[in-house]
Amino acid sequence: MIVHEKQDNPDTANRLDGMKQGVLGTAMSRIDGLAKVTGTALYAAEYSADNCAEGVLATATITRGVVNAIDKKAALALPGVIAVIDDPRLTTRAAQGTADEAPQQDPARVCYWGQPIALVVAETFEQARHAAKHLVVDYGEEVDAPVDPEAVKPEEQTEETVSQGDLDAAMSAAAHAVDVTFTTKGHASAAMEPHAAIASWNGDDLTVHASLQMLNYNITELADALGIPEQRIRLIARYVGGGFGSKLGISEEVVAAAIAAQEIGRPVRVVMTRQHVFQAIMRRSESTQRLRLCVDAAGKLTGFGHHALVSNLPGEEFAEPVLQSSHFLYAGANRELKLELARIHRMTAGSVRAPGEAVGMPALECAMDMLAEAAGIDPVKLRLMNIPEKDPEKGLPFSSHTLADCLTQAAKAFGWDHGLRKPRQTRKGEWWIGTGMASAARVHNVMEAKARVTLKADGTAVVETDMTDIGTGTYTIAAQIVGEMLGLAPDRVLVDLGDSRHPRGPGSGGSWGAPSIGSALYVACKAIREELAKRLDIDEPDLALRNGATSSGTQLTELLRGEDLARVGHYEPGAISEDFTASGFGAFFAQVRVNAFTGETRVDRMLGAFGFGRVLNRKTARSQCLGGITWSIGTALTEALEFDPRDGHLVNGDLAEYHVPVNRDVPDLDVILVEERDAAASPIQAKGIGELGMCGGAAAIGNAIYNASGARVLDFPMTPDRVIAAMPD
Amino acid sequence: MRAFDYIRPVSLEEAGRRLAETSAKAIAGGTNLLDLMKLQVETPSAVCDISRLDLATIADTPDGGLFIGALVTNTQTAVHQRVRKDYPLLARAILAGATQQLRNKATTGGNLCQRTRCFYFTNADQPCNKRDPGSGCGAIGGIAKLHAVLGTSEHCIATYPGDMAVAMTALGGVVEIVGADGHARSVPVADFHCLPGDTPWRENVLEEGDIITAVTLPAPVGGLQTYRKVRERSSYAFALVSVAAIVAMDDQGKIARADLAFGGLAHKPWHDPRIGDLLVGEAPSAALFDKAADLLLETAQGYGENDFKIPLARRTLRAVLEEVTGASS
């Protein structure tokens, strides 16, 4: 039985707070943790399939053009090679998140250097890799494909354009103004588990083990790519070793494995090499961002301008939504926002953790720091003064607003000095020491979701949905929500995720996983509770369940009368999304050391306070924040995809040369969870926390670099060369 | 990866012979060779596993120096009591490199012979004169942030990426080599690596069939030692610039001895004895350190992206000299 709930109004009942089990929000350890650390959790490539062949993608060595011919005969003559697949249904890019249709196909058309053009299948991985690398390909190259985003005429993304009042006039009339341009480099998701799939056919039925974030969309994308009905497909992704956006859409190896398995009549496994993952999945676009901010003598923002240039391949709709939080974060009557997209032939640009705010917030928050200095106002105060009453563009109320709380609590915990700030005040040996801060914001998303909850006759419960757990803790919070609602210890709840045969969840992405799937589970559990209440002849809100029994001592097993009770909860966000502007908010504070000679920067301590509605699990939520802050450190100091200026190929596509922070780069981090109930966010009053922790943190570090050393670096990441160049001496 | 044979010689003599007669490559820890084989950058017909030969000794030499066998792991060297006491610079250099896991496998010989991290060298689908003679140099006009500013040629601007050899250069270490014919010879670490010239594929003086058996360090000379490695992240990254220094002061506060070597700047650990000559006998001062940097960087040439290495080398040298001479800025 499906129970549908569409949310049109804020849910102020806060039903979860009245439940009696007392497990929701606690710092419960991951229920899948033991399986993962003992190696018994199986990831996509680790399943065994009888008689499985191995496929390796062959990739283009031109930037743009066509594949005229592939010398299959030569490849087939190499040891172990079974087939060279260049089926026109092969996909050449990963699908964008929520695409719900096949991405670009036709491998004979090359649009970027490193694009997959064929799959070589062999008995062993090594044989396939060798043959793929030696594939002789005759190309018809189209020279001079543009690869530099600054060198082409960009397309304006008009739906992002805002023009309110007169920003130029406000800037010239203002008491203080900044007009500054930042750049950010491309980023990679760099998830630990490479993309991988094992496909096997049984007649017309296809089963694929894959590493994907959103099976609910991926199954449609795969069916569309293969030209078969999705009912014939079963997709399984029980454990996913990190996604960070890179596994939102169906990726090339999944489609290739499915086609190859059908063609050779054997299961086929395709595991991307680390280099393939880097060069053929998704990059976060680089950006150039001009910020224009101005205040009156009292420090009130009168003008707000944010103009960003990003890039993508021809044919891709995705444009890094750099301005996303700029639309509502600060006041300012005169506004100009514009996003432009340059069409170039570098690999696909798409979602990497916190698309938009991950780079938009650092630039904005460094500009705010410069404005605070120009105006002689404490940067915390400047932000507090400019929190708008309502959305400054749409005029909508905020569903909730925790920015002020986060700023105040974090400043206090950090020991922030609200006095006049001057750079280059503290030196210890070779090191300049300083502090900086920034706001955090990340729009709230919530999606339609379905999940089945079965209260078994034996008094345990089972959760079934195709929702994934990409390492974030979905298994655990599902057990907690169901345990809370049905009065069960979480170890009485079996959570079965990542199987497309189950009801469709929302997928993991955009930080919407927990609020969306949590709401579907809540709806299902509420319906089960209603049935139980009916059997007791009481009103559902009066049903108090704890440890498998009612408050009057009736055991659930008695109420179930030897039968299972199952409900599919179907949650859908309704009109409410048009009535409110909803966002997570937060604040970052950092202390850094900058070496006066070498420009090396090390973070000494960092703290973040975040408000994102109800905290479902303090431990997993905190872990998301810690991970987010760690990404902030990478964005600030080290992470940069480098592209060859001539053929546009990704140059540093491995974990040795794409520098994510290592343990020694990450000091002890502090996280404050500013808990609230956001009634308009979801029926469980929760918002997402997967991305907020990195939305602005890099600016706290950049601002601290300036405060420490006097080097105002406008280009991310702030590597030693750039710090030295900006240093006053 | 090209299919290859596996050879496990039982003696040094057999190893030399097998290496000379086939296009085999010696394999020690394998941490560099295997990566490059997977990438099709190295395509030997056979790997000659020398890892069980008797080359793992670390011992005092009669003249008070230290003998470090070719198969001693980087970890063993870094934690060795005499290294920590008499050659702390070497321990620091090794510990500044790679990761604990890699250092546990990496060997003295393999570390000396590790190949450049040039992005175009490691991508078999890009032009590279080192990997594919005559195909051109992808790094010139490309992404050359890691690349050399000293001793480059129009054919190659790659750096030697290692740390250990930079320290050994400053320490005056000597590479012990046995040829295929059993003949032993010694080459100072400072002369072991080559500049690219028009033969960038030739990275060191080893000839076909040569095997490194050890590095010997002379008796310790006293003074203060340091190894400074500048990098973007604090571990698991190659040097943008590194400086190895041994400096002793006399009782008048003048510099009595200065042995310096530099990493990240050239196709080899950079060693310019003129810098030591300039420093010795002088009292430390900012002006003196600047003159030392002028000498070091006299012929430096940037390639756009790596221009920053020139000022960075100057600043790092000054930081190091201030540290070891006790002068403060």
Ligand SMILES: Cc1cc2nc3c(=O)[nH]c(=O)nc-3n(C[C@H](O)[C@H](O)[C@H](O)COP(=O)(O)OP(=O)(O)OC[C@H]3O[C@@H](n4cnc5c(N)ncnc54)[C@H](O)[C@@H]3O)c2cc1C
């Ligand atoms: C991700 C990563 C980061 C790293 N970071 C650093 C760093 O920061 N600093 C640093 O210095 N190094 C770094 N390294 C390199 C590491 O130090 C080398 O890989 C290691 O020292 C090589 O030693 P090996 O014994 O494994 O060599 P192998 O891989 O076994 O051999 C390397 C080469 O040496 C030759 N060879 C080996 N032994 C002998 C011998 N006795 N005689 C003649 N030829 C021989 C082989 O034929 C081969 O060509 C890093 C490596 C990796 C993978």
Ligand code: SF4
């Ligand atoms: S710098 Fe040297 S190693 Fe790099 S591409 Fe040029 S020739 Fe090859």
